[in-house]
Amino acid sequence: MMRCPSCSAQVVEAKFCGNCAARLPANAAGSWGSAEQRHITVLFCDLVGSTELSETLGLEEYAYVLKEYQGLAVAAIEPFEGQVRLYLGDGVLAFFG
Numbered sequence: 431m432m433r434c435p436s437c438s439a440q441v442v443e444a445k446f447c448g449n450c451a452a453r454l455p456a457n458a459a460g461s462w463g464s465a466e467q468r469h470i471t472v473l474f475c476d477l478v479g480s481t482e483l484s485e486t487l488g489l490e491e492y493a494y495v496l497k498e499y500q501g502l503a504v505a506a507i508e509p510f511e512g513q514v515r516l517y518l519g520d521g522v523l524a525f526f527g
Contacts, residue, residue, distance in 0.1 A: 434454065435455070469527060473524045473526065474521055474523050477499050483495065503522040
């Protein structure tokens with residue numbers, strides 16, 4: 431932790447002061463290691479009507495439908511260099527970039 435030379439606010443591991451936006455000395459960001467900042471796109475998709483579907487199908491049939499749906503979602507995500515990060519019930523969370 432250090433103090434901003436411009437406004438004396440306390441800052442933690444940053445390139446710019448969060449209070450006044452002044453550029454901090456290079457050693458202030460030195461402990462970030464290999465971290466980097468970049469833009470990503472986040473996609474969340476789910477199976478529409480899954481609650482009603484789960485009520486009409488048996489457990490095994492519904493599990494099969496979910497498995498097939500997740501496989502199709504992965505097949506649509508991977509060609510665009512997306513990474514599936516999490517399955518949330520009938521939802522799929524993916525990151526791109």
